[in-house]
Amino acid sequence: MSDDPEEAVEVEWTGGVDPDLDDELAAEGEGEEDGRLERALRAGLEDYELSDEDLELVETGQLPEDEEDEAEHRPVVAVVGRPNVGKSSLVNRILGRREAVVQDVPGVTRDRVAYDAEWSGRRFTLVDTGGWEVDATGIHLRVAEQAEVAVELADAVLFVVDALVGATDTDEQVVRLLRRSGKPVILIANKVDDQRMEADAAMLWSLGLGQPWPVSALHGRGSGDALDALLEVLPERTTVPGAYPRGGPRRVALVGRPNVGKSSLLNRLAGEDRVVVDDVAGTTRDPVDELVELGGKVWRFVDTAGIRRRVHQTRGADFYASLRTQTALEKAEVAVVLIDVSETLTEQDVRVVQQVVDAGRALVLAFNKWDTLDEERQHYLEREIERDLAQVAWAPRVNISATTGRHVAKLVPALETALASWDRRVPTSRLNGFLGEVAAAHPHPVRGGKQPRILFATQADTRPPKFVIFASGFIEAGYRRFLERRLREEFGFQGSPVEISVRVRERRSRR
Numbered sequence: 001m002s003d004d005p006e007e008a009v010e011v012e013w014t015g016g017v018d019p020d021l022d023d024e025l026a027a028e029g030e031g032e033e034d035g036r037l038e039r040a041l042r043a044g045l046e047d048y049e050l051s052d053e054d055l056e057l058v059e060t061g062q063l064p065e066d067e068e069d070e071a072e073h074r075p076v077v078a079v080v081g082r083p084n085v086g087k088s089s090l091v092n093r094i095l096g097r098r099e100a101v102v103q104d105v106p107g108v109t110r111d112r113v114a115y116d117a118e119w120s121g122r123r124f125t126l127v128d129t130g131g132w133e134v135d136a137t138g139i140h141l142r143v144a145e146q147a148e149v150a151v152e153l154a155d156a157v158l159f160v161v162d163a164l165v166g167a168t169d170t171d172e173q174v175v176r177l178l179r180r181s182g183k184p185v186i187l188i189a190n191k192v193d194d195q196r197m198e199a200d201a202a203m204l205w206s207l208g209l210g211q212p213w214p215v216s217a218l219h220g221r222g223s224g225d226a227l228d229a230l231l232e233v234l235p236e237r238t239t240v241p242g243a244y245p246r247g248g249p250r251r252v253a254l255v256g257r258p259n260v261g262k263s264s265l266l267n268r269l270a271g272e273d274r275v276v277v278d279d280v281a282g283t284t285r286d287p288v289d290e291l292v293e294l295g296g297k298v299w300r301f302v303d304t305a306g307i308r309r310r311v312h313q314t315r316g317a318d319f320y321a322s323l324r325t326q327t328a329l330e331k332a333e334v335a336v337v338l339i340d341v342s343e344t345l346t347e348q349d350v351r352v353v354q355q356v357v358d359a360g361r362a363l364v365l366a367f368n369k370w371d372t373l374d375e376e377r378q379h380y381l382e383r384e385i386e387r388d389l390a391q392v393a394w395a396p397r398v399n400i401s402a403t404t405g406r407h408v409a410k411l412v413p414a415l416e417t418a419l420a421s422w423d424r425r426v427p428t429s430r431l432n433g434f435l436g437e438v439a440a441a442h443p444h445p446v447r448g449g450k451q452p453r454i455l456f457a458t459q460a461d462t463r464p465p466k467f468v469i470f471a472s473g474f475i476e477a478g479y480r481r482f483l484e485r486r487l488r489e490e491f492g493f494q495g496s497p498v499e500i501s502v503r504v505r506e507r508r509s510r511r
Helices: 021-047 052-060 085-097 138-152 169-181 195-207 223-233 262-270 316-331 347-358 375-388 408-423 429-443 479-492
Strands: 076-080 113-119 122-128 156-162 185-190 212-214 248-256 288-293 299-304 334-340 362-368 396-399 456-459 467-472 498-503
Touching: 021 223, 021 429, 021 456, 052 456, 076 085, 076 138, 076 212, 085 113, 085 122, 085 156, 085 185, 085 223, 113 223, 138 169, 138 248, 156 169, 156 223, 169 195, 185 195, 185 223, 195 212, 212 223, 248 262, 248 316, 248 347, 248 408, 262 288, 262 334, 288 408, 288 456, 316 347, 316 479, 334 347, 334 408, 362 408, 396 408, 429 479, 479 498
Parallel strands: 076 122, 076 156, 156 185, 185 212, 248 299, 248 334, 334 362, 362 396, 467 498
Antiparallel strands: 113 122, 288 299, 456 467
């Protein structure tokens, strides 16, 4: 027998049902057969050494570390205070990254902005607010109102006070607001950069909110102790579910190397000059969000900076642009990789595609400037695609022109196909029934006198689909790729990466 699974002799599958039967009866029969097979395989696992995590995965079909933590049910923490006391700096310190805009000018933050945060294994929603002022008018009044709403829609509050300035009349007003809300409050005495300033923080006991926690949001000093105190008063689940919903339009990142037409495409989709477009590569540096109605649906498209080279090889503004692009990609659900067909495919194009796959995002390939293509270039382009993009042959492909709008509407079915695959879950019984057929027709090659056997399989997660296979021995990379191809042929997964991990388990020793 050949070691190559693709060259193995086809074996006729004699199980299943008569194809002439009614489709519904056939599906029911197949389901019963798959169910019996799953129960048999599950029972057979009792002869093998399985950890508690293995047992939970077999029973629930879900990895313990990947259990769904519904964002809508996470507790909500509002960060409030008067202008320019360092609320956004504290938010960035808690998040561990520069997410909130910080500037040494009062009033930079105006809206309520929610972020996903984590401390000591506890996840919560962190809400940055604008500065709260007494007797505010105009836009400042609306900012203050948003801060009050944030308190009402929170489970706990981080009240930030400038320890160097001390308690002001505005701080006293905020205290009264917080007392009326009845929410737990952690008092943050910010800008305490060293031990000598802790006496300034102690003066804030006078606010009557309990212990002031001396913190330097800029340097991180004392922030851990304050967060530990926060977790003590934070409920396990929010009392205001749905306050910051995580649903909404599907998020699409436009990525690619510089000057391939990402900004032109976003302008075309938005129907206006939303983004600066120039022939100079690297015009875009910050990710730009835009809600776009396309195909009867609203989508959130994000234009990103062109990925020039590996992040560690970039400098200055390009370095931060690359980091923001990676962050935008991680927040997206699907990425549209734009490729300039007027130029030869480059290593950068391949690297961008791989970056999307590594991030586990759904993928659509958009070949831009198609209207400039002649027959000769098209011939060579097809050969380049076969050679350089063979690893993502499963990705939907759309040939467009961002400048003229040619076939831009075809992005919608491609995006919907990719996202449907990204969300797809295969029932455990059907998965094991299918793998049973595949293993019977194409057994794993014998190595060292042993032939690994698939014991049981389950889909542990979606977004992207992740499969875990329990086997009696090591399954080679070539056979894993073969299984992935067969999974795609049977269940689709067009436009989505698929992850397959194998857990080798030995038979229990008999005593």
